[in-house]
Amino acid sequence: MMKEFNLCPRFEKAMGLLSTRWVGLILFDLLNGTKRFSEMEADLPISGRLLSDRLKMLEKEGIVERNIYSEFPVRIEYSLSKKGKELEPVIKEIQSWADQHVTHEEVAEKDA
Amino acid sequence: MMKEFNLCPRFEKAMGLLSTRWVGLILFDLLNGTKRFSEMEADLPISGRLLSDRLKMLEKEGIVERNIYSEFPVRIEYSLSKKGKELEPVIKEIQSWADQHVTHEEVAEKDA
DNA sequence: ATAATTAATTACAATTAGTAACTTAATATC
DNA sequence: GATATTAAGTTACTAATTGTAATTAATTAT
Numbered sequence A, B: 001m002m003k004e005f006n007l008c009p010r011f012e013k014a015m016g017l018l019s020t021r022w023v024g025l026i027l028f029d030l031l032n033g034t035k036r037f038s039e040m041e042a043d044l045p046i047s048g049r050l051l052s053d054r055l056k057m058l059e060k061e062g063i064v065e066r067n068i069y070s071e072f073p074v075r076i077e078y079s080l081s082k083k084g085k086e087l088e089p090v091i092k093e094i095q096s097w098a099d100q101h102v103t104h105e106e107v108a109e110k111d112a
Numbered sequence C: 001a002t003a004a005t006t007a008a009t010t011a012c013a014a015t016t017a018g019t020a021a022c023t024t025a026a027t028a029t030c
Numbered sequence D: 001g002a003t004a005t006t007a008a009g010t011t012a013c014t015a016a017t018t019g020t021a022a023t024t025a026a027t028t029a030t
Helices: A009-018 A023-030 A037-043 A048-060 A088-101 A104-108 B009-018 B023-031 B037-043 B048-060 B088-101 B104-108
Strands: A064-069 A075-080 B064-069 B075-080
Touching: A009 A023, A009 B023, A009 B088, A009 B104, A023 A037, A023 A048, A023 A075, A023 A088, A023 B009, A037 A048, A037 A075, A048 A064, A088 B009, A088 B088, A104 B009, B009 B023, B023 B037, B023 B048, B023 B075, B023 B088, B037 B048, B037 B075, B048 B064
Parallel strands: none
Antiparallel strands: A064 A075, B064 B075
């Protein structure tokens, strides 16, 4: 039996996307411009398997666009769609909150 | 060996919090005011085990405050701290994006 | 004491994430 | 044409997290 709940279905859907692990960082990375797979793999603390899963998911959601260039070697570029770029205010607000409230110590203690 | 990456440590920390499953919905719920445990359990599609975990985590992060009232039966209230309330712009931007981009069909297909 | 009520915790099954090796696809070089 | 090279993506496996349901505090009214 399905549990009933009803805060706001649209918010829940959006939050479901954004709270999928690594999606925020992928968006952050792509807001800096088009990237290829291996660049993103280098920028982000994420393995190829999950990066591939997430990009596929974001493409299906219409947030990310994938373009193939038949060069040698093949180049595949990922970028944000209009819908994806419109997440920029969300990312900016998170950045702003982080700048105000995340302390140096909190950042450091990632190791611990 | 630890993988190197360096987009923005503060952003990564904030995004790590916000992308922890259910945290967004918990914040959304608490932005409507103080709630007790059982209310939140009813509002959200989340079980007591995880709600308890998340509230403890958010309290440790200084985002949520917990107050005990020794009545019968005991009443424990959760609310947002200043730091927590300052996440409101983030939640509002997500809501705004959701209103613009999440379609009726996407909301419906939760069942599928 | 006993019952009643809210807030948690525990135990365990199911799902999801992380790691590293492997495969695919395209084309350059011999 | 066979082999090598390079980026992209997948597979197989282990580890961590989540979800569910039952159980345990803790408090106090009766």
